[in-house]
Amino acid sequence: MIELDYIARKARAAREFEHQVGPATIRLRVPTKLESSIAYAESAGGRKYADPGVSLRFHRALLLLAVCGWSGVTVQHMLPSHPTPDAFDFETGAIALLLDAQPEWETELLQALLQRLSDRQTAEEAAAKN
Secondary structure, eight states, X not given: OOOHHHHHHHHHHHTEEEEEETTXXXXXXXXXXXXXXXXXXXXXXXXXXXXXXXXXXXXXXXHHHHEEEXXXXXXXXXXXXXXXXXXXXOOGGGXXXXXXXXXXXXXXXXXXXXXXXXXXXXXXXXXXXX
């Protein structure tokens, strides 16, 4: 009999992809529809859709959910004044720091993630028509 933990690991892994930004490779996991909906609701905080901050908060929340690993990231990527390019192992708490220090990476990663979300939506709509 297959164990639930095995199925859960396989399901998470099926949603993962890697994206190269600069010298680093970032691993992302496409959030589920529920995770995305919760991130949006928390980002909106009851505000109207006209609030321009909602989109920014939502996009950051999606990336904080999605980034699940990396290689090639150094301390200098997060702290440019650091004297040496020491490797920095992935830590969930460092994601926001990296994105703040590398806004062009954030933009590129967001575009890759949004494309995956769009592809998923398109595939689901096509499957529903069949």
